[in-house]
Amino acid sequence: MTVVDQPAGARPHLLASPSGTGEVDPPPDRVLMKGNEAIAEAAVAAGCDAYFGYPITPQAELLEWMARRMPEEGRVFVQAESELAAINMALGASAAGARVLVSSSSPGISLMAEAMSYMAGSRLPVVLVNVMRGGPGLGSIGAAQGDYLQATKGHGHGDYKVPVLAPSSISEAIDLVRDSFILAERYRTPVILLADGILGQAMEPVAPTFQRLEKSTPDWILEGAAGRPPRVLKSLHLQPEALEEHDLALQAVYERIAANEQRWAGEQLDDAEIVLVAYGTAARVARTAVERARAEGMPAGLFRPITLWPYPAQALRDAARGARAVLAVEMSAGQMVEDVRLALEGAVPVYHHGRMGGMVPSPDGVVDAMRQAWAMSQESGR
Amino acid sequence: MTAAEPITEQEGRTIYRRPLLLSNPTTYCPGCGHGIVHRLLAEVLEELDLGAKTILVGSVGCSVFAYDFLALDSVESPHGRAAAVATGVKRYRPDKVVLTYQGDGDLAAIGTAEIVHAAARGERFTVIFVNNGIYGMTGGQMAPTTLAGQKTTSSPRGRDVQSQGYPLPVTEMLSLLPGVQYAARASVCDPGHVGKAKQAIKRAFEIQLEGKGFSIVEVLSTCPVGWGLTPSESMERLRDTVMTAYPVGTFVDRPRGIAPKLPQPGSPNRSITEGF
Ligand SMILES: Cc1ncc(C[n+]2csc(CCOP(=O)(O)OP(=O)(O)O)c2C)c(N)n1
Ligand code: SF4
Ligand SMILES: [Mg+2]
Numbered sequence: 001m002t003v004v005d006q007p008a009g010a011r012p013h014l015l016a017s018p019s020g021t022g023e024v025d026p027p028p029d030r031v032l033m034k035g036n037e038a039i040a041e042a043a044v045a046a047g048c049d050a051y052f053g054y055p056i057t058p059q060a061e062l063l064e065w066m067a068r069r070m071p072e073e074g075r076v077f078v079q080a081e082s083e084l085a086a087i088n089m090a091l092g093a094s095a096a097g098a099r100v101l102v103s104s105s106s107p108g109i110s111l112m113a114e115a116m117s118y119m120a121g122s123r124l125p126v127v128l129v130n131v132m133r134g135g136p137g138l139g140s141i142g143a144a145q146g147d148y149l150q151a152t153k154g155h156g157h158g159d160y161k162v163p164v165l166a167p168s169s170i171s172e173a174i175d176l177v178r179d180s181f182i183l184a185e186r187y188r189t190p191v192i193l194l195a196d197g198i199l200g201q202a203m204e205p206v207a208p209t210f211q212r213l214e215k216s217t218p219d220w221i222l223e224g225a226a227g228r229p230p231r232v233l234k235s236l237h238l239q240p241e242a243l244e245e246h247d248l249a250l251q252a253v254y255e256r257i258a259a260n261e262q263r264w265a266g267e268q269l270d271d272a273e274i275v276l277v278a279y280g281t282a283a284r285v286a287r288t289a290v291e292r293a294r295a296e297g298m299p300a301g302l303f304r305p306i307t308l309w310p311y312p313a314q315a316l317r318d319a320a321r322g323a324r325a326v327l328a329v330e331m332s333a334g335q336m337v338e339d340v341r342l343a344l345e346g347a348v349p350v351y352h353h354g355r356m357g358g359m360v361p362s363p364d365g366v367v368d369a370m371r372q373a374w375a376m377s378q379e380s381g382r
Numbered sequence: 383m384t385a386a387e388p389i390t391e392q393e394g395r396t397i398y399r400r401p402l403l404l405s406n407p408t409t410y411c412p413g414c415g416h417g418i419v420h421r422l423l424a425e426v427l428e429e430l431d432l433g434a435k436t437i438l439v440g441s442v443g444c445s446v447f448a449y450d451f452l453a454l455d456s457v458e459s460p461h462g463r464a465a466a467v468a469t470g471v472k473r474y475r476p477d478k479v480v481l482t483y484q485g486d487g488d489l490a491a492i493g494t495a496e497i498v499h500a501a502a503r504g505e506r507f508t509v510i511f512v513n514n515g516i517y518g519m520t521g522g523q524m525a526p527t528t529l530a531g532q533k534t535t536s537s538p539r540g541r542d543v544q545s546q547g548y549p550l551p552v553t554e555m556l557s558l559l560p561g562v563q564y565a566a567r568a569s570v571c572d573p574g575h576v577g578k579a580k581q582a583i584k585r586a587f588e589i590q591l592e593g594k595g596f597s598i599v600e601v602l603s604t605c606p607v608g609w610g611l612t613p614s615e616s617m618e619r620l621r622d623t624v625m626t627a628y629p630v631g632t633f634v635d636r637p638r639g640i641a642p643k644l645p646q647p648g649s650p651n652r653s654i655t656e657g658f
Contacts, residue, residue: 050474076473080466081499088463088496092439092470095457096478100470118460222455222471224478226434230405232449234440234458 030205035170035195038206039103039129040065042177045210048127049098050076052086057141058197059105059131066101083108087115087128094124095233097221099181099213103129105197106147107138109155116190117156120250121235123220125184127177129193131200134358142358143197143281148335151192152309159247161254163261164192164308166279170204176306178211183261187253188220194308196331198281198360262315263306268294269319272301274370274377275348277316277340278329279305282361286329289366300370308336313343320348325377329366330354349377401425403433405453413613415570415603415620416445419512422580423483424452430587436479439468439507441493443485444518444605462493465500468507479590480507486527487517490552494526497552504561504595508586511553511598514605515624522608526550529627534608549627553600557633557642563595565634569602571621575630585635594637602628 033041040062043051051070053063063079070077076093080086083104090100104112109130119126132147134140151164163183167173173195180191222231237243268290269275278286283304293300303319305312320326326348328337337352344350353369355361401424408417427433438454440446442461449456459467464482472480489497489511497509516534517523523536527549531540541549557565564586568579579601586597602624604616611619634641 050470052470078469078473078503081495084463085466085469085496085499088459088466089470089473091459091463092457092467092472093474094470095467096437096471096474098470098474114460115463118458122458222437222457223475224433224435224437225453225455230449230453230455232456232458234449234456236446236458 029207031208032203033170033206033208034061034203035173035199035201036061036131037065038170039173039177039193039195040069042174042210043101043127043181044069044073046178046181046213047099047215048075048101048181050090050093050100052078052080052089052093052100052102054080054083054086054104054108056105056108058133058143058200059103059129062103062129062131062200083111084115087112087126090126091115091119091122091124094119094126095122095222097217097223099185099215100126101129102126103131105131105133106135106144109147109150113156115156116162117158117160118235119190120156120160120162121158121246122233123188124190124233125188126190127180127184127193128190129195132194132196134356140358141197143199143201143331143360144356144358145196145280145282145331146333146335146356147194148308148330148332149338151194152311152339155192160250161309162190162192163187163257163310164194165263166194166306166308167199168280168283168304170199170202171206173199174206174210178213181213183257185218187257189253189257194280196281197358258310261307262310262312264312264315265304265306266319267302267304269301269303271299271322272319273299273322273324274301274374275320275323275326276300276302276329276366276370277305277326277336278302279308279336280331282329282331285361285363286366288363289329289370292363292367293370296367298370298374305336308339311339311343313339316340316343317347320344323348325349325351325373327351327353327366327370327373329361329369331360332356349373349380351376401428403428403453404451406451408451409447410444411607413604413606413616414444414518415514415601415605416512418570418576419510419579419601419603420448420451422576422583423510426580426584426587427454430584430591432479432587435477436481437471437475439464439471439480439482441482441484441488442519443488445483445485445512446519448483462488462491463496464488465493465496465505465509469500469503469505472505472507476506476593479587481510482507483510484512485518486511486513486515487525490526490550494552498556501556501559501562501596501598504563506590506593506595507597508590509596509598510583511600512603513600513628514603514608516605516608518605518608522605527552529624551628553598554633556598559596561595562598562634563636564589564597564632566598566632567600567602567628567630569620569625569630570604571602571617571625578630582632589637592637602630
């Protein structure tokens with residue numbers, strides 16, 4: 001096991017893969033890692049060529065990790081002058097063929113919306129990590145899920161969507177970093193990894209089996225027009241007919257993503273009469289609530305979407321088929337619950353339990369909400 | 383040679399050959415300086431034999447279609463962000479030649495932070511900054527570079543410096559930064575100045591090839607449509623009025639020892655503290 005030299009003040013339990021390999025050899029069973037650092041190291045291991053960022057809590061450790069590791073690997077790291085600059089540096093590096101990671105938290109993500117729209121329009125891959133905090137505005141630095149609609153319904157201007165992956169543990173975040181790069185390159189699209197302040201800041205034991213990812217040289221990257229016609233990467237199509245054609249081509253990509261890339265996980269759903277729907281940190285709370293509810297004799301289960309777009313609607317319909325009530329649990333005023341309602345199309349009554357501003361629902365609070373939802377569904381069923 | 387001796391076919395020589403990198407005729411308005419700057423750029427890249435390794439970072443303004451006229455690998459940027467986009471390209475591909483082509487609204491208003499910080503970091507790309515003192519593309523509104531008193535569609539009574547501020551001399555400002563290896567201002571007002579503009583552009587690319595740092599050429603240009611003048615009146619105004627407010631010349635050429643005598647961060651400057 002190699003422990004790479006630590007920056008001043010680094011905690012000794014932190015592991016980094018040795019230079020050049022992206023792997024720890026032999027891997028220990030488990031190491032304790034902070035979410036932000038695990039995400040960063042997973043990106044390094046996956047062959048991220050360039051990272052651009054700007055400090056913001058609760059994501060700053062991700063930038064700091066990259067500030068040390070990327071130069072160690074001879075790769076690109078730039079602390080940009082703003083999130084606007086960071087995402088536009090990503091745009092440039094991606095156009096030149098780099099595998100790029102950018103990270104920020106809610107206010108910085110808002111600043112990146114314009115360039116994300118350009119990148120979607122220009123078909124440029126990038127992975128953008130949002131370690132969500134409370135909003136609106138400067139809000140708080142506590143964990144929240146108030147950027148669900150921003151991530152899944154557009155982010156920037158125009159008719160586009162990006163895949164959104166939501167880990168609910170640090171181990172899962174490590175896997176989803178790699179998967180985000182795969183999706184970004186497979187479909188030539190930006191991808192959002194939607195985490196939250198707790199996932200970013202918490203430490204969990206993880207198996208440090210960071211995976212490498214092969215890389216090909218696509219036929220669209222910019223290298224100088226040597227012996228071939230020039231390539232142009234752009235989103236501008238001034239003629240309405242041409243833009244509509246381009247937009248239709250984008251929509252066709254989104255249809256393929258929607259058909260092939262939905263992911264979810266289910267727990268105790270077989271006999272569930274009340275189904276909780278939650279992602280990220282809220283899903284951790286929901287899991288505990290399901291256990292407590294079962295201990296009380298309430299047949300509860302958990303449906304956990306992993307792709308927030310494309311939303312695993314059919315899977316949710318199947319999971320909720322025998323249910324009397326569905327309860328969405330979120331760290332927001334009720335954002336994902338809109339997709340739950342769209343998925344279920346009135347087949348099952350849908351309720352919502354949420355906390356905001358950096359407050360996290362408690363398992364007991366969720367169990368209370370389940371009891372109420374249960375009671376209300378009994379009434380409405382009569 | 384006298385008029386009586388016609389040039390034979392053997393003696394004929396090429397007076398002007400269209401640069402190969404100029405792929406299509408431009409669609410700029412008559413008298414617009416963008417077309418001249420495109421040609422200079424194409425000539426310089428061809429003379430330095432860089433066309434096949436150059437990546438053009440476009441911007442948003444009338445030159446947004448530059449990639450339709452220049453046969454170069456190109457990427458579009460959001461309005462103002464070209465210097466950040468170019469940073470990303472050049473950091474990942476330091477072996478390529480990278481340039482941004484930006485108007486004054488793009489570079490000196492919405493993109494001020496990006497250009498200043500790219501210059502401060504000494505990014506090793508070249509900026510072609512076409513300053514026509516106006517927002518050409520959106521219909522001739524005031525830009526940060528618009529001269530005091532100049533009438534535009536958003537300063538209909540002339541730019542009032544008390545409420546609309548003073549013209550921004552970006553290239554002089556950037557020339558103070560140690561990361562800037564080359565900074566010059568040129569003009570396209572007459573053939574003599576066009577020749578000097580070409581020399582400046584060439585020097586900027588040579589600096590990039592040496593890998594030393596940031597290089598920028600501001601080219602004072604015309605917008606007959608936005609200025610409400612004919613093409614020839616525009617060239618006269620450029621020479622007589624604009625070039626008085628924005629002097630042309632080389633502000634910085636560090637490899638040749640040309641740099642403003644100003645305090646650099648960390649070195650105390652007596653002339654400022656003396657007298658207190
Ligand atoms: C975010 C954003 N704001 C505004 C615009 C509209 N816009 C397009 S070009 C332009 C100004 C261009 O002026 P300049 O850079 O001086 O170029 P010129 O047309 O004069 O060559 C503006 C404001 C835009 N495209 N994007
Ligand atoms: S509007 Fe002005 S800058 Fe734009 S093409 Fe016409 S003359 Fe040139
Ligand atoms: Mg202009």
